[in-house]
Amino acid sequence: xxxxxxxxxxxxxxxxxxxxxxxxxxxxxxxxxxxxxxxxxxxxxxxxxxxxxxxxxxxxxxxxxxxxxxxxxxxxxxxxxxxxxxxxxxxxxxxxxxxxxxxxxxxxxxxxxxxxxxxxxxxxxxxxxxxxxxxxxxx
Numbered sequence: 001x002x003x004x005x006x007x008x009x010x011x012x013x014x015x016x017x018x019x020x021x022x023x024x025x026x027x028x029x030x031x032x033x034x035x036x037x038x039x040x041x042x043x044x045x046x047x048x049x050x051x052x053x054x055x056x057x058x059x060x061x062x063x064x065x066x067x068x069x070x071x072x073x074x075x076x077x078x079x080x081x082x083x084x085x086x087x088x089x090x091x092x093x094x095x096x097x098x099x100x101x102x103x104x105x106x107x108x109x110x111x112x113x114x115x116x117x118x119x120x121x122x123x124x125x126x127x128x129x130x131x132x133x134x135x136x137x138x139x
Contacts (some may be wrong), residue, residue, distance in 0.1 A: 003107070005040070005079065008066070009081065020061075021058065023059050034101075041122050046118070047114070064078055077128065078127070083123065088116050095116065100112055
């Protein structure tokens, strides 16, 4: 992966969707603003006790997609980052840090909903619209 992907992934404000699937193939997509690349191979985020967490516990594969509108669909920018769960923790330093940051920016009630921290390994990055180009050309 590259420093360019990390910079793009972490810029704020931004929203993206995290797509997950249960072990039997039921898919889910949820909006997240908090995932953060801590290095070029690792993404961390916190999740509530919900469908996203249940899916990640059954199936470690996910995709985080960031989209930025353009004048036409072909001018939209974005990236799809393919992820695999490395760790899910319901306590510890990472979860405490994320809760503190969430309380600062979103409020104490949102921070209290954070049930687990999830650490992902970055597998692949692809552009939002891919016609065989490198992702760098699309963001």
